[in-house]
Amino acid sequence: MHVELKEIRKYFGEVKANDNISVSLEPGKIYGLLGENGAGKSTLMKILSGYQPQDSGEILLDHKAVDFPSPAAALGAGLGMLYQDPLDIPPFSIIDNYLLGRDNRLSLDYRTVIAEMNEIITRYGFEADIHAHIDTLSLGERQQLELVRLLAGGAQVFILDEPTTGISVEQKDVLFSSMRKLAHEEGKTIILVSHKLDEVQELCDHAFVLRRGKLVGQSTIPCPNEKLVEMMFGQVPTRRERLPFDLGNPALELINVNISTYRLNVSNINLQIFAGEVIGLAGLEGSGQGILLRTIAGLIQPESGQVVVSGQDLTKSSYHKSRNFGVAYCAAGRLEEGLVSKLSLTEHMLLAEPTHTFMIDWPAARERTNSRIEQYQVVGQPESTADQLSGGNQQRLLFALLNPGLKVILLEHPTRGLDVRSMDWIWEQMYARREDGTALVFMSADLDEILERSDRIAVFSGGVMSRVVNASEVSVDQLGHMIGGQA
Numbered sequence: 001m002h003v004e005l006k007e008i009r010k011y012f013g014e015v016k017a018n019d020n021i022s023v024s025l026e027p028g029k030i031y032g033l034l035g036e037n038g039a040g041k042s043t044l045m046k047i048l049s050g051y052q053p054q055d056s057g058e059i060l061l062d063h064k065a066v067d068f069p070s071p072a073a074a075l076g077a078g079l080g081m082l083y084q085d086p087l088d089i090p091p092f093s094i095i096d097n098y099l100l101g102r103d104n105r106l107s108l109d110y111r112t113v114i115a116e117m118n119e120i121i122t123r124y125g126f127e128a129d130i131h132a133h134i135d136t137l138s139l140g141e142r143q144q145l146e147l148v149r150l151l152a153g154g155a156q157v158f159i160l161d162e163p164t165t166g167i168s169v170e171q172k173d174v175l176f177s178s179m180r181k182l183a184h185e186e187g188k189t190i191i192l193v194s195h196k197l198d199e200v201q202e203l204c205d206h207a208f209v210l211r212r213g214k215l216v217g218q219s220t221i222p223c224p225n226e227k228l229v230e231m232m233f234g235q236v237p238t239r240r241e242r243l244p245f246d247l248g249n250p251a252l253e254l255i256n257v258n259i260s261t262y263r264l265n266v267s268n269i270n271l272q273i274f275a276g277e278v279i280g281l282a283g284l285e286g287s288g289q290g291i292l293l294r295t296i297a298g299l300i301q302p303e304s305g306q307v308v309v310s311g312q313d314l315t316k317s318s319y320h321k322s323r324n325f326g327v328a329y330c331a332a333g334r335l336e337e338g339l340v341s342k343l344s345l346t347e348h349m350l351l352a353e354p355t356h357t358f359m360i361d362w363p364a365a366r367e368r369t370n371s372r373i374e375q376y377q378v379v380g381q382p383e384s385t386a387d388q389l390s391g392g393n394q395q396r397l398l399f400a401l402l403n404p405g406l407k408v409i410l411l412e413h414p415t416r417g418l419d420v421r422s423m424d425w426i427w428e429q430m431y432a433r434r435e436d437g438t439a440l441v442f443m444s445a446d447l448d449e450i451l452e453r454s455d456r457i458a459v460f461s462g463g464v465m466s467r468v469v470n471a472s473e474v475s476v477d478q479l480g481h482m483i484g485g486q487a
Helices: 041-048 071-076 094-100 110-123 139-152 169-185 197-203 225-233 289-297 319-324 334-338 345-352 362-375 391-400 420-436 447-453 476-483
Strands: 003-012 015-025 030-034 056-061 064-066 079-082 157-161 189-193 206-211 214-220 250-260 265-274 278-282 304-309 327-330 408-412 439-443 456-461 464-470
Touching (some): 003 041, 015 041, 015 056, 030 041, 030 169, 030 225, 041 079, 071 079, 079 139, 094 110, 094 139, 110 139, 157 169, 169 189, 169 197, 189 197, 197 225, 214 225, 250 289, 250 439, 265 289, 278 420, 278 447, 278 476, 289 319, 289 327, 334 391, 345 391, 362 391, 420 439, 447 476, 456 476, 464 476
Parallel strands (some): 079 157, 157 189, 278 456, 327 408, 408 439
Antiparallel strands (some): 003 015, 003 056, 056 064, 206 214, 250 265, 250 304, 456 464
């Protein structure tokens, strides 16, 4: 299916999210859509997928003008989008979520649906227990379900918005393999929205680059990364050298911690983390890192063992008590767990305050919000709601909500959806926290990030912390073997 966007414009107040963008996409190819956070990538794709209307311009499919009032209408015309945050209902089973987007009849034909799902899952090399509930799945498994639903809906054009953020290397390989099959063997059109240049080089045939709402360049792939980076930012960003830091007293101690959940048991965790230290948790998706972070935060209660923060036993403490004591948790699911979609930035800042008064001083609250917006370079206004921000700016807002003087910050995929310049900037903000004695514990599916940002790395496999190593003493290849259970 040939796709053409002609002179697309979309404004949010004075912000020109898309400013006169025109692109043409041929079937059987994989296109990369690049740009820094807030460049207008997701906005353009939401317009193409029927999620939101353009202010002007037109969309043509096979040279015929179309208008999509909803994503369902777009999918009916053969165009589907895989969003950064999966559009599913966690308490429902996989089958029920699938049916929700496929069948609106009163009597549901489960037998036919099960056969249809199994056929698609097998054809594209996915793995899924279709009777499981969504809230037991990893982000990568939820994305696979979304993709299965689009395939069953007859999509000929697939838009993937930052699809590899927060998924394992194995899940990424399965996803990329299915994308190549769809494009190069079945003649479908794929659009990959990404900030990861290595993935664009690996998967795409051609790339378009947006900057500040405008189409500033394009190139066939492969091409030098420096060329793409210069188009994205106007220049090649320089990176600051990470300075050594003297560690303080123990900030977090995990003593014989055992955690039992319906999905995985995490056993015998012993780890001492010092003030100012950065600990990376490495492992395949679902190996226990996320469960451990939530246990430290007070969201999951351990079966046994101790969680000690700065000498205070917080083993059975609630999330609220742990938060008040200086333990902060940033979840990967921004709009699911970290933010409230329809609350303004000012309201978020008020809720994040460590203490509250009966009466709210709104002018002072807006002034504090403006200060945090400026400090964390959030593209938005105090009155903007969380769901009006781009994914990268939602991530910046999460960090802006962190109060000063924290003892431990727990980070789940901290640079999810961020471009390379934003990643470096966020880590600079996190490193600055060490001056206050804050310990940083983070998990990431990006092994390069784990190695580059950590002082020590705790390796997880199947709920077991197999070893703790110094980041400076291992390579990416060695770390990958450790995660796979090899010496």
